[in-house]
Every structure is written in structure tokens, then in C-alpha cells.
Amino acid sequence: MEKGIESIFKAHLEPKEVYKGGKNIPSTARKIYKLSSNENPIGASPKAVEAAKTALSQIDIYPDQTDIRLREALVKDFNSELDIDQFITANSGSEVIDMLLRAFVSEGDEVIFSNPCFLPYAVFSRWYGAKQIDVPLLEPNYDLDVEGILQAINEKTKVIFLTNPNNPTGTYIPKAKLESFLARVPKNILIVFDEVYRHFADAEDYITALPYVKQGYSILGLNSFSKTYGLAGLRIGYGYTTKTIANYLRLIHKPFLMPLPSLEAAIGALNDENFIEETVKTVKEGRRYLADSFIELGIRFWPSQANFFIIEPPLPEMEFTNNLMEHGVMVRPVTQFGAPGKVRITIGNQEANEALITAMKKIMP
Template sequence: MEKGIESIFKPYLEPKEVYKGGKNIPASTKKIYKLSSNENPLGQSPKATEALIKAAQNIALYPDQTDIRLREALVLDFDHKLAADQFITGNSGSEIIDMILRAFINEGDEVIFSNPCFLPYSVFSRWYGAKQIDVRLKDFDYSLDVEGILNAITERTKIIFLTGPNNPTGTYIPKAVLEDFLARIPKNILVVYDEVYRQFADAEDYVTALPYVMQGYNIVGLNSFSKTYGLAGQRIGYCYTTAKIANYIRQIHKPFLLPITSIEAAIGALNDKEFIANTVKTVQDGKIFLADAFASLGIKYWPTQANFFIIDPPLPEMEFTDFLMAQGVMVRPVSQFGAPGKVRISIGDQEANEALVQALVKIKTR
């Protein structure tokens, strides 16, 4: 009997869970505060906007064949602590995750991650036939289960995803914990350290991947321009690692990968130090304001190092989300991220934060 096209489908690509981004603001005459996607509360960098508009005059032409100009701008941003060949850029942090998995994972290899976490770690690894090992964060405080991960490592383990600050919990990995972990894992495992929200972290013992890359560890620092820089709509991200690892991954970096508008907007954003400082201050001020409000209203929340909170809502998650939406505030349930019953709320500007608190008061007093 003649076989159908299904006979060459990869079995691990059968319809399963897919990553779904946050919803867009619906068409409405009512003011809607979008606190569901962790976007920049101040919008985008004016310097990025200016650079993008200028670049738009040349969109009939092909962009840079390589990303070297952006990588050189990142060298400056990192105070020359890394060389240009240690950076890799792509169309969002998510694409960098995909690129890393494509470079290292073969069918049957193992990938370790810790739910609740960013869904692409698991969804994208399935595309390449990886066996997925979920060593959940500890339930009571969402801290990393170091011993659980170490015990889960086998000869097939290729990649371990770590995150700090973590989406959707806002928690982080203390420096001493990360250093102990890196010292104990086999040398043939790659650690992908997602630090997309690093600019918002203010814990004294918070650390990025940078010092460990400089020491030669097999670690990748994953970053994005979507949060601090306000370029979510441009879909641009980057990572940094050792030259050996970066040059290996770069073999699958497509020419003309980044649109000229994205390249110029990203370079402009890196140069807008005032906007970055204002963004961080807005988030830090909002963090204090909302933490006080949650406490006074008796709403359980977890301390955050990011630009969002995860909370235990006073109503079932979907009922809570729908009620807030009716009040003009968008938030996001995070069952899909491995945190059933919880809701993630982005920190907005003061007007948005006050609208959220007013909506929460209505729940408590209705």
C-alpha cells in the first residue's frame, strides 16, 4: 500500500502544546492598561525611534549581510569585557533559543528546564526530538532545585536552561548557588542562562552570566531588546558566550538575518542611557507601590527581581483575569507556564498601577 505524506512526519512534531504570546489590546473606546506582556511601561527609546525612522528610508535595500555593527555596539555596551565574536544576534530572544537548540540537539538528547518557566524552552526543544526533563522549581518559594537538576543529569544531557530573573515567577538564582551549580556539572553540558530581565534585578547577590563567560564556563547569557529597551515589536535579541561556542553557533546564522530597522533601532536603544535609567526607576518605584498594595489587600505575591509580579489571585485565575479586563486592566494567567492558578502582572507606569489597585479594591469590597 502506498504510504501517505504522514509517513515522513516526525513523530515528535505531532500536535501538542504550542507557545502563545500575550493578547493584544482589543479594539475599544475604553482605556485599557496592558499589564499582561511585561512590555516597557514607558514605550520605546526616543533614540531607537529616531534611528528606526531614518532606517525606514532605505527598506528597499538589503540590510547588513552580517550583524557585526550591532555586535560592535554590544561590545561598547559591555565595556569591552567581551569581543565582538562572542555575541550572536537574532530576531528575538526566542529565536536565539531556537538557534542554540538547532546547533546542539539531536533526536534523543536531553534538555533540562525548571517549570514554572518560559514555555519555549520545552516547546522548541521538542522540535528537535529532545527528551524533556522538568525539574520543577521548589513550590514554596520558586527557588531552583539544584540537587534535583544534578540528579537528573545523564550521559544524554546536552543543555540546561536556567533563568534569572525567571519568567513568570520573578525569582532569581543567588550568586553562590549559581557558582556552586556551575562547578558541579559535567564539562560537556551547555548552560543557557536566560537573563532577559537582568536590568531590573537589584538583589545584592544577583549575577549575570558575564563573569562565568569570562572565566571560560560553558554558559550562554540570553538577552532581549523587548523589555528594558522597549523594542518588543522589532523582535530582536542577542546572546553572549565564549568565542568557541559563539563561533560554532554562528555557523547556522543566516545572512541578512536582521532587518535594517531592527539593527538601527537596537543600536539607538543601546545609546539611550537616559531612557534605560528612567525605565528601571519606573519599574523599581512601581515594584514598591504594588508590593505595598498587594500586602494591604491581603493578596499573596512573590518578591520579584523582574518587571512583573506573580500572584495568587483572590478569584479563580480566569474569573480574576476577566474581572480585571472589565475594569480596563489586562493581566495574564500563567498555567501555560507551569504555574496553575497563578496570574502574572506587569509593572506599569503609575497611572496603570493605580488603575490595577483600584480594580483589586473592587474585588475585595464587592
């Protein structure tokens, strides 16, 4: 009896919830403030834009076969603390996640993450047949459950996702807690340390993956050009890790992977120190303004080390979101991220932040 094409489908790719990005600004005559996708509040790096425009005159030819020029720029950006062979790049931080899961995870393996968190950790690992182990952050402060993760580790554990600062909560992992955790994790498990919001963190005990990569831990610092550099539309990301892990990941790195405009824009953005400083300054000023405003309005929120806040809205999350949209402000409910009833609000420029607070005052019950 002839079988249909479904007979060759992979069993673990059965229909399930997929990752849905934030909505784009709808076509409308009125001004909309998009505070739903954690994009840069002041736009894109001028040096990156100029580099991308120049590259457009060459899009009839193939781009660089490898990413070596971008990795050279990253070495410089990291003050030569890492070697060129310790970087891996891709079309977005999300694709770096996909690449490392493709390289390390097989059907039946286990991947650990902690909700609320970035949904692709679970969605992408499912593509490769991995079992998702959720060790939730500890409420009410969304602290990392170190003991819970350690207890969840077994011989099938291949990857552990840590996010610092965390999306969507804006919380972070203090240095002492991180070091205690790293000392107790088996060396044959890859720790993916998602630090795409690292530029905005200013807590005294905040730390990136850099010192632990230099010490030889099995850890990968995941980064993106979508936030600080304002290149979300060009989809560029990178990771840094030990030479052993990076060289292994390069075995599945496609040739001509990065479009020329994206490659040139990323290199240009790394050289635009003024834009980076202005972005960080705008976010930190906006973070203080919104925190003070939330307190004034009696809105429950969590202190943030990122370019967004998570709040407990005064109305049901969808009603709150839709009502704000009626006043020209887009925000994002984060039930899908594992935080039911909460809403994530990106920090914008001062005009956008004031528009948000004005709108919230109008819809407060």
C-alpha cells in the same frame, strides 16, 4: 500502496501544546492597561525610534549581510569586557533559543528546565526531538532545585536552562547557589542563562552570566531588547558566550538575518542611557508601590527582581483575569508556564499601576 504526505512527517512533531503569547489589546473605545506581556512601561527608546524611522527610507535594499555593527555596539555596551566574536544575535531572544537548540540538540537528547518557566524552553526543544526533563522549582519560594538538576544529568543531557530573574515568578538565583551549581555541572553541557530581565534586578547577591563566560564556563547569557529597551515589536535578541560556542553558533546564522529597522533601532537603544535609567527607575518605583498595595489588600505575592509580579489571586485565575479585563486591565494567567492558579502582572507606569489596584479593590470578594 501509495502513502500520504503524513508518512514523511517527523514522529516527534506530533500535535502538542504550543506556545501562546499574551493577548493584544482588543479594539475598543475604552482605555485598556496592558499588564500582561512584561513590556516596557514607558514605551520605546526615542533614539531607537528615530533610528528605525531613518532606516525605513532604505527598506528597498537588503540590510547588512552580517550583524557585525550590532555586535560592535554590544561590545561597547559591555564596556569591552567581551570580544566582538563572543556575541550572537537574532530576531528576538526566542530565536536565539531556537538557534542554540538547533545547533546542539538532536533527536533523543535531553534538555533540562525548571517549571514554572518560559514555555519555549520545552516547546522549542520538542521541535528537535529532545526529551524534556522538568526539575520543578522548589515551593513555596520557587528556589532552584540544584540537587534535583544534578541528579537528572546523564550522558544524554545537552542543554540546561536557568532563568535569572525567572519568568513568571520574578525570583532569582543567588550568586552562591549558582556558583556551587556551575562547579558541579559537566563542561560538555551548555547552560543557557536567560537574563532578559537583568536590568531590573537589585539584590546584593544577584549576578549575570558575564563573569562565568569570562572564566570559560560553557554558558550563554541570553538577552532581549523587548523589555528594558522597549523594542518588543521589532524582535531583537542576543546572547554572549565563549568564542568557541559563539563561532559554532554562527555556522547556522543566516545572512541578511536582521531587518534594517530592527538593526538600527537596537544600536540606537544601546546608546540611550537616559531612557534605560528612566525605565529601570519606573519599574523599581512601581514594584515598591504594587508590593505595598498587595500587602494592604492581603494578596499573596512573591518578591520580584523583574518587571512583573506573580500573585495568588483572591478569585479563580480566569475569573480574576476576566473581571479585571472588565475594568480595563489586562493581566496573564500562568498555568501554561507551570504555575497553576497563579496570575502574572506586569509593572506599568504609575497610572496603570493605580488603575490595577483600583480594579482589584472593586473585584475583591
